[in-house]
Amino acid sequence: MLPDLRGYGWMLWEGLQLTLLVGLASLLLAILLGLLGAWAKLGASRIARGIAGTYTTVVRGVPELLLILLVFYGTPTLIQNTAARWGTPVYINLDPFVSGVLTLGFIYGAFATEVFRGAFLAVPPGQIEAARACGMSRHLTFRRIVLPQVWRFALPGLGNVWMVLIKATALISVIQLDELMRKTQIAVGATKLPFTFYFVASLMYLGITVASMLLQQRFEAMANRGVRRA
Structure with a gap:
């Protein structure tokens, strides 16, 4: 039996649904950023590797709560003050849901980047060479050989990212979501x-x-x- 909730049980149920929605949307964004970040880190471009390395280092080194406050409160103020100096006053009111999803997705995209980087490196190079020797194109090799194994290797790490992310949704209560x-x-x-x-x-x-x-x-x-x- 649940304790007496004084008629507020429905509120908690609504909050739970929104928590799951924020978590799933943030995880989707984190996976997309993770794939992009892993591709950049493993690519040949030094610039892309530098950007991805800076992204993962900075984001993982700054507390989640601070980044949430920086995005929701700091960014609009910065833009408004900058626009006012140029004589074009603007007013920015960010949506808490969108801000929360974007911030959490951006934060945990850094962790997902390392998960996918390790997963890509775990794919045996011999399989890729064999696929190319059989005449497969790079795109076909990636789709049929690399990507299925990457998901298998990445699942445990992505599960851990989700566990931490869903608890971190409690932090966005500070932006009134x-x-x-x-x-x-x-x-x-x-x-x-x-x-x-x-x-x-x-x-x-x-x-x-x-x-x-x-x-x-x-x-x-x-x-x-x-x-x-x-």
Whole structure:
């Protein structure tokens, strides 16, 4: 039985749904940035390698909360002040959902970059050489030989990225997005029952984690079908 939620259970449920939506959208963006970053790091261009290396180093070295505040509060202020100096006043009001997704996706794209870089390096070079020897083009080799194995190697790391990312969604409550943590804070303020609501919220986050672990195990089992273990 759940504890008495004083009629605020529906708020937590709505917050949970928004948390999952933010998490999934951010993960999709992180995967796209991770693939792009890994391609840049493993490419021949020194400029691309430098940009990707700077991106992963800076983002992984700055706290997530600071980056969220910098994007949501700092960036509009910077743009408005700059425009005012040029005599063209503007007013920028960022959407909390879009800002949260873009910031989290940008942050965890740096971690996904390293996951995909390791996955690409784990593909045996001999298989790529064999595919080219059979007459496969670079595009066909990447699609049929490299990419399926990259996903298999990257799944454990991406699972860890998702676990950390979904917990980090609680940080975007500071920009007034009504996700689970924000809804919990509202309920606590109205009922004065901090332990009850924070405990229920923690169980919800734990439920997401457990469900994610089960799904990850299933995906890994599917990806490893037909792979012989040494």
